Amino acid sequence: xxxxxxxxxxxxxxxxxxxxxxxxxxxxxxxxxxxxxxxxxxxxxxxxxxxxxxxxxxxxxxxxxxxxxxxxxxxxxxxxxxxxxxxxxxxxxxxxxxxxxxxxxxxxxxxxxxxxxxxxxxxxxxxxxxxxxxxxxxxxxxxxxxxxxxxxxxxxxxxxxxxxxxxxxxxxxxxxxxxxxxxxxxxxxxxxxxxxxxxxxxxxxxxxxxxxxxxxxxxxxxxxxxxxxxxxxxxxxxxxxxxxxxxxxxxxxxxxxxxxxxxxxxxxxxxxxxxxxxxxxxxxxxxxxxxxxxxxxxxxxxxxxxxxxxxxxxxxxxxx
Numbered sequence: 001x002x003x004x005x006x007x008x009x010x011x012x013x014x015x016x017x018x019x020x021x022x023x024x025x026x027x028x029x030x031x032x033x034x035x036x037x038x039x040x041x042x043x044x045x046x047x048x049x050x051x052x053x054x055x056x057x058x059x060x061x062x063x064x065x066x067x068x069x070x071x072x073x074x075x076x077x078x079x080x081x082x083x084x085x086x087x088x089x090x091x092x093x094x095x096x097x098x099x100x101x102x103x104x105x106x107x108x109x110x111x112x113x114x115x116x117x118x119x120x121x122x123x124x125x126x127x128x129x130x131x132x133x134x135x136x137x138x139x140x141x142x143x144x145x146x147x148x149x150x151x152x153x154x155x156x157x158x159x160x161x162x163x164x165x166x167x168x169x170x171x172x173x174x175x176x177x178x179x180x181x182x183x184x185x186x187x188x189x190x191x192x193x194x195x196x197x198x199x200x201x202x203x204x205x206x207x208x209x210x211x212x213x214x215x216x217x218x219x220x221x222x223x224x225x226x227x228x229x230x231x232x233x234x235x236x237x238x239x240x241x242x243x244x245x246x247x248x249x250x251x252x253x254x255x256x257x258x259x260x261x262x263x264x265x266x267x268x269x270x271x272x273x274x275x276x277x278x279x280x281x282x283x284x285x286x287x288x289x290x291x292x293x294x295x296x297x298x299x300x301x302x303x304x305x306x307x308x309x310x311x312x313x314x315x316x317x318x319x320x
Contacts, residue, residue: 002171005044012039023064026055027128029074035061035119047170050267050313052182053078053128056167058086064116077111078128079141081189083151083163087122091115093146103151103160107144107193114146125167132259133186135214136193137249140207144196155192162188179267209235210245214256221261224287228253261286262301265294269306270313279306 005022007015016034019042023032026046034040042059082091084100091098091106093114100106108114111131131138151160166181194211213235220226231253232242246253264286268274274282283294283306298306 003044003046003048005042005046007040007042015040015042019059028076029066029070031065031067031070033063035063035117045167048313049170049182050179050270051130051133051263052185053126054167054170054185055126055128056123057126058121058123059118060121062116062118062122064118065114066110067113071111071113075111077109077131079131079134079189080108080110081127081159081163082106082108082116083125083127083160085123085125085164087118087120089122089124090117090119091146092117094142096146098146098148100148105149105151105156105160105192106146107141107149107189109138109141109145111138112145125163127163127185127189129186129189130263133263134190134193135211136190136197137207140197141193144193147196149192149196155188155195159188159192179271182267209237210249213242213245217257218260221257221264221286224289226257226287257287258297259301261288262298265298265306266302266309269310272314275310275314279310282306 003026005019005026007019010018019034019040020032023030023044026044038060040060042057042062044055044057044059046053046055082089082100082105084102084104086102089100091100091108091114093108093112098106109131110128134141149156151157162185166185170181213231216231216234217226228239228242232239235242242253246256265282265288268277268282268285269279280291280294283289283291288294295305298309302309304312
C-alpha cells in the first residue's frame with residue numbers, strides 16, 4: 001500500500017498542523033513539528049510491504065520526536081534505519097548524539113525516546129521493521145543506536161545505495177520480488193548491525209551461536225519437521241542449552257519459529273500474486289499444516305483473521 005503526504009495543496013497557515021497530524025498517523029505516535037515560522041513544505045512517500053515500511057521524505061527544517069508519553073500511548077516496537085540523502089540531521093537516543101550528512105546511516109529503536117532534528121531542507125530514506133525480525137538482542141543493539149555509520153566502507157557501502165535505489169524503484173516492483181527485496185533489506189541491515197557491533201567488541205560466543213541458529217531456522221521455515229531436537233542436533237548442542245540460549249533473550253524456540261512463520265504468511269497474504277491461493281496453502285507453504293490452529297495463532301498475533309488481513313491489505317494495494 002502506497003501513501004503520499006504533501007503540503008502542496010494545503011493552505012500555508014495550516015501546513016504545520018497538517019504535517020504533524022499526517023506524520024503521527026504514518027509513523028504511529030510520532031511528533032513532527034516544523035522549526036521555522038516561514039511557510040513549511042514537505043512530501044513523504046510511504047510503502048507498506050507486509051510488516052515493513054519504507055519511506056522517502058523531503059521537507060523543510062523539522063524536529064521529529066518520539067517521547068515517553070507517545071510511547072506509552074502507542075506501542076510500536078520497531079527498528080528505524082535512517083539513510084540521510086541530502087542536508088544534515090542530528091539524531092539523539094539514550095544520551096547519544098550524532099550528526100548525519102549525506103550518505104550516512106543510523107539506527108534507532110522506537111520502543112525508547114529519540115529525536116531527529118533537521119535545521120535546513122533535507123531528504124531522507126527510512127526503513128522500519130519489527131524488532132523481532134533482527135536476530136540481535138535489543139540490549140546489544142543499544143551500543144549502536146543513534147551512532148553515525150559512514151557509508152564509505154564495509155557493509156554500509158552496500159546498504160546505502162540499496163536503500164536509496166529501493167525507495168526509488170519499489171513502486172515498479174510486484175509479485176514475489178517485493179517480498180524477496182524486503183527480506184534482502186532486513187538481511188543487509190542485519191549484516192550492517194553485526195559488522196558494526198563486532199568492530200566495537202567481540203560478540204559473546206552465545207551471540208554468535210544464536211545468529212547461526214536463527215539463520216538455520218530461517219532457511220527451514222517451510223519444513224514441518226523443524227523442531228528443537230533437529231535444531232539442537234544440527235548445531236551439536238543439547239536441547240537444554242538451546243532453550244537456555246533463547247530464554248536469555250526472553251524467547252522460546254517454538255515461539256520464535258511461530259513468529260517467523262506467521263511473518264512469512266502475512267507477507268504472502270499481502271501479495272496480490274497469491275490472491276488465488278487458498279489460505280491453507282499459504283500456511284502449509286511455511287510449515288503450518290493445521291488450518292484451524294493457524295487461523296487462531298494468526299488472529300492472536302495480528303488482531304484479525306488471515307482472511308480479513310488479506311482482504312484489508314489487498315484492498316489497500318488496489319487503492320495505491
